[in-house]
Amino acid sequence: MTVIVRDFRPADAEGWVRVRRAALPFMVTTPERVVFDLANAAPAKRYRLLVAEEDGELIGTAQVGLAHESPEPGQAFCNPYIHPERTGRGAGTLLLRTAEEYLALAGATSVYTWVLDTPDDLAFAKRRGYEPSRPAHFFHLDLAHGTLPPRQDLPAGVELRTAADFADDPRPLFEADAETTADEPSDTPALLSGYEEWLDEIWRSPGLDHHLTSVVTADGEVAAFSVAETDGTGRYWSGMTGTRRAYRNRGLAKLAKNDSLHRARGAGCTDAYTGNDADNGPMLAINRWFGYEICATEVRHVRRLG
Structure with missing residues (x-):
């Protein structure tokens, strides 16, 4: 049996999702x-999708590109995942x-990758020259059988809306996303500066659920938000929950996320996932308050090139 690596083709989309769901069952994506x-990645990202194929069967995937929104040049990423039943065939090494x-x-001068916190995965990364950096957790909340906190009373001047309410002018959501993203802990911090790029990559994405994404406004200004991504199978992912700097420490992120989770359950979502x-x-405190439980851990690794 021979493993080959090649570029992704649109016809691979179903197989790609099959592999990703097997390797990372807590991730939410669709073909x-x-x-x-x-198709909509920024040119500066140099985004490329690779697949590993064994005798015509897709067994591995990798997302590859430059961290073009980082203020530090030369940072790049590669996130390979192999179907759990097809490991040990050399696909990960080839990818x-x-x-x-x-x-x-x-x-690129350095490549960052996420590695599942298991002995085999960590050993694989070490053998290939990757050094551990910072950990992150995946969380799961049972929406079908769990109990959500009750909806909260709104403080004076505060309103709950959805992303769908901003369809005619989403720029206030872009500005909130850019500000909160800049403050997010990361080895490769991102600075969102291009509104049109954000529209193309994020706002128009088929994974973004505008009706389940909750937005908190204070005196008419966007103050906090909780992004919802869904895959049509009952799975819900919190893409980002954030509060603009001027409105922090008022419980508004929790308010937004609570509203989004209630909307999601009402829409038939059964499992909520997030990562931190x-x-x-x-955000760890907020997730514990909702009853999320850790379902997996990944460790960021880096390898210096050259």
Whole structure:
């Protein structure tokens, strides 16, 4: 049996999602989202999708590109995942080698990757020269059988809306997303500066659920939000929950997330997932308050090229 690595083709979308759901059952994605993300990635990202194939069967995937929104040049990423029943065939090594060669030619000086916190996965990363950095957790909340906190009373001047209410002018949501993203703990911090790019990559994404994404306004201004992504199978992912700096420490992020979770359950979602950097204390506290439980941990790793 021979494993080959090649570029993703739109016809691979179903197989891509099958592999990703097997390797990361807590991630929420769809074939349409995979194709959309590739087609609408910013040119500066140099985004590329690789697949590993064994005798015609897709067994591995990798997302590859430059961290073009980072203020530090030369940072790149490669996130390979192999179907759990198809490991040990060399697919991961081939994906990484192909990605690293591509990124080096694109000007990358360091490659970051997420590695599941298991002995086999950590050993694989170490053998290939990757050093551990910071951990992050995946969380799960049972929406079908769990109990959500009751809806909260709104403080004076505060309103709850959805992203759908901003369809005619989503710029206030972009500005809130850009501000909160800049403050998010990360080895590769991002600065969102392009509104049109944000519209193309995020706002118009088929994974973003505008009606389940909750927005808190204070005196008419966007103060906090909780992004919802869904896949049509009852799974819900909190893409980002954040509060603008001027409105922090007022419980508005919790208010937004609570509203979004109630909307999601009402829409038939059965499982809620989210992920947080292990150093993001405020969001870890909010997730514990909702009853989320850790279902997996990943460790960010980095390899210096050259």
